[in-house]
Amino acid sequence: MCGIAATALKPPYRKDTVQLLINLLKALEYRGYDSAGVAVYDLDSGRIHVWKKKGKVAELARMLEKVRLNASSGIAHTRWATHGPPSDVNAHPHTDCLESVAVVHNGIIANYKELKEELIRRGHRFESETDTEVFAHLFEEYLRTSEPFEAFKRAVSRLEGYYAIVAITTKDPYKVFFARKESPLIVGRGIKGNFVSSDIVSLLGVSEEVAPLSDGDVGWLDSEEIFVESEGKRKSLSFFKPSWSPAQAQKGSFEHFMIKEIHEQPQAVKETLTSVISEWEKVMEVVRLMEEWTAVVAAGTSYHAGLVFSYLLMKLSGRFVPVIDSSEAHHYSKVLRGTVIAISQSGETYDTLKAVRIAKENGAKVVGIVNVVGSTLDREADVTVYTRAGPEVGVAATKTFLTQLAVLGVIARAYAGQSKEEVGAAASRLPDIVAKGISMSIGYAKELSRTLAEKRDMYVLGTGVSYPIAMEGALKIKEISYVHAEAYPAGEAKHGPIALAEPGFPVVIVWTPEDEDKLSVAHEEFASRGSEVYWVGPEKDIPFPKVEWHEVPFAATPPLQLLAYYMAVRKGLDPDKPRNLAKSVTVH
Numbered sequence: 167m168c169g170i171a172a173t174a175l176k177p178p179y180r181k182d183t184v185q186l187l188i189n190l191l192k193a194l195e196y197r198g199y200d201s202a203g204v205a206v207y208d209l210d211s212g213r214i215h216v217w218k219k220k221g222k223v224a225e226l227a228r229m230l231e232k233v234r235l236n237a238s239s240g241i242a243h244t245r246w247a248t249h250g251p252p253s254d255v256n257a258h259p260h261t262d263c264l265e266s267v268a269v270v271h272n273g274i275i276a277n278y279k280e281l282k283e284e285l286i287r288r289g290h291r292f293e294s295e296t297d298t299e300v301f302a303h304l305f306e307e308y309l310r311t312s313e314p315f316e317a318f319k320r321a322v323s324r325l326e327g328y329y330a331i332v333a334i335t336t337k338d339p340y341k342v343f344f345a346r347k348e349s350p351l352i353v354g355r356g357i358k359g360n361f362v363s364s365d366i367v368s369l370l371g372v373s374e375e376v377a378p379l380s381d382g383d384v385g386w387l388d389s390e391e392i393f394v395e396s397e398g399k400r401k402s403l404s405f406f407k408p409s410w411s412p413a414q415a416q417k418g419s420f421e422h423f424m425i426k427e428i429h430e431q432p433q434a435v436k437e438t439l440t441s442v443i444s445e446w447e448k449v450m451e452v453v454r455l456m457e458e459w460t461a462v463v464a465a466g467t468s469y470h471a472g473l474v475f476s477y478l479l480m481k482l483s484g485r486f487v488p489v490i491d492s493s494e495a496h497h498y499s500k501v502l503r504g505t506v507i508a509i510s511q512s513g514e515t516y517d518t519l520k521a522v523r524i525a526k527e528n529g530a531k532v533v534g535i536v537n538v539v540g541s542t543l544d545r546e547a548d549v550t551v552y553t554r555a556g557p558e559v560g561v562a563a564t565k566t567f568l569t570q571l572a573v574l575g576v577i578a579r580a581y582a583g584q585s586k587e588e589v590g591a592a593a594s595r596l597p598d599i600v601a602k603g604i605s606m607s608i609g610y611a612k613e614l615s616r617t618l619a620e621k622r623d624m625y626v627l628g629t630g631v632s633y634p635i636a637m638e639g640a641l642k643i644k645e646i647s648y649v650h651a652e653a654y655p656a657g658e659a660k661h662g663p664i665a666l667a668e669p670g671f672p673v674v675i676v677w678t679p680e681d682e683d684k685l686s687v688a689h690e691e692f693a694s695r696g697s698e699v700y701w702v703g704p705e706k707d708i709p710f711p712k713v714e715w716h717e718v719p720f721a722a723t724p725p726l727q728l729l730a731y732y733m734a735v736r737k738g739l740d741p742d743k744p745r746n747l748a749k750s751v752t753v754h
């Protein structure tokens with residue numbers, strides 16, 4: 167939800183500031199693409215220049231292609247609109263009345279209406295409908311009586327809600343000021359200068375070391391130093407070298423990140439399994455924690471991973487753990503106790519973090535299943551087990567899902583009493599199953615996408631372990647191809663959903679060996695009403711290898727991802743940047 171990047175570069179590199187910020191924005195665009203903007207302090211003219219535009223970063227990049235200002239500091243933003251529709255005027259950065267301040271923000275300023283009224287009474291003029299603009303005027307207001315950092319802190323102290331906020335001012339043009347509350351911000355140290363950004367991925371090519379900020383942190387950076395305070399005291403940050411390489415976050419020869427990331431799944435699953443099994447002590451620690459009452463919280467694709475985990479655990483050990491959609495978790499606060507397993511690829515999903523905080527208030531221990539090292543969930547969890555998917559840039563989660571299943575499968579098996587060797591043996595088949603799931607299905611998925619891309623609605627049915635996989639498949643189809651796909655348990659269809667069955671209505675059935683009869687009955691019920699029924703399974707319309715029931719998620723997920731991908735591509739849509747969505751959902 168909104169991407170922020172800012173920098174102060176050393177003197178020899180200052181003329182690169184605008185182009186470097188554009189590059190950072192390109193890497194951040196998956197956080198929002200309603201508009202993009204850049205502001206820099208130009209040492210030659212002695213003023214702040216702002217460029218901003220509705221639409222994607224590429225349009226802003228074209229506009230700024232030739233700009234090479236001698237900039238001492240700069241900020242940039244990609245927007246996912248919350249307050250005020252996407253437009254040039256609502257695009258960030260926002261400035262004050264005197265053009266002495268430029269601000270970018272991710273989050274929601276809950277008390278912006280009161281602040282805006284107060285500032286208007288004091289004579290400030292507003293241009294946009296955003297909550298962010300109030301901060302520019304607040305900063306301007308306090309700059310009248312305070313030094314820049316003091317003024318910034320005073321302005322921040324007036325904010326209610328949550329924010330990652332970054333600003334520059336003509337009053338101290340070599341510095342970038344920043345503050346964080348419940349929205350991610352990472353600082354980075356590089357050869358060319360210092361940086362602050364919403365995520366690590368954008369910093370990969372420019373920073374040697376990064377350090378995530380914590381809630382309540384406020385500070386500044388210039389080209390030489392990064393200064394951070396917490397509760398009024400100077401704080402030393404723990405910098406680390408990101409394990410991801412810049413090349414991992416590039417598309418390479420693939421047309422889209424999504425297809426690249428689908429193809430990376432066998433390797434990602436393999437690396438994740440190797441990593442988690444090598445940390446067997448940690449797995450056993452999770453198992454011990456699960457001796458207490460345990461609940462799982464997660465959102466979207468991670469929620470589907472939680473459902474697969476719950477099913478697997480129940481089948482292997484008889485233990486049932488509830489899986490709670492994290493946006494609803496506050497209603498279930500009474501059961502967020504004992505041990506809470508929070509699954510999140512980004513580790514920054516607001517709803518999941520909120521559930522974690524409720525759990526901690528209840529005295530629960532939190533286990534995080536996370537892909538981003540140093541993310542908020544990673545830091546707030548008592549134990550983190552990492553998925554090793556590498557950076558996932560496509561907005562639709564693909565490889566992070568299968569790596570979550572890899573980690574959760576190991577935990578479920580260990581809980582069921584399997585030894586490290588037994589778990590290792592079961593896991594060793596999975597990367598190859600994923601690879602075959604891709605290679606066997608790709609041509610068929612591409613072909614069937616021709617028919618399904620034309621449809622408005624469809625069902626995806628499953629049973630047992632294939633039901634949550636059907637849910638994940640339906641989510642993929644919906645979010646990137648905009649075809650309304652709903653998942654149901656195969657046997658549930660006759661209780662209502664079958665009312666939509668008619669000639670031409672498409673139904674996709676996800677095979678599992680657990681209860682083929684149930685799936686076949688659903689097939690007949692729909693086919694006899696003229697529906698087009700397609701199967702994803704061994705020797706079916708979209709084939710994958712014949713596998714055991716517990717391996718179905720690894721075999722069946724890639725064909726559904728590929729189907730969704732090709733449906734989107736056929737419709738001329740960008741599968742990496744589906745409308746209205748952002749990679750990390752950091753607002754509630």
Ligand code: M6R
Pocket residue numbers: 465466467468509510511512513514515518561562563564645747749750751
């Ligand atoms: O980063 P998280 O795993 O916490 O994200 C949760 C969801 O926002 C995410 O899975 C979302 O549903 C994706 N768009 C799915 O493709």
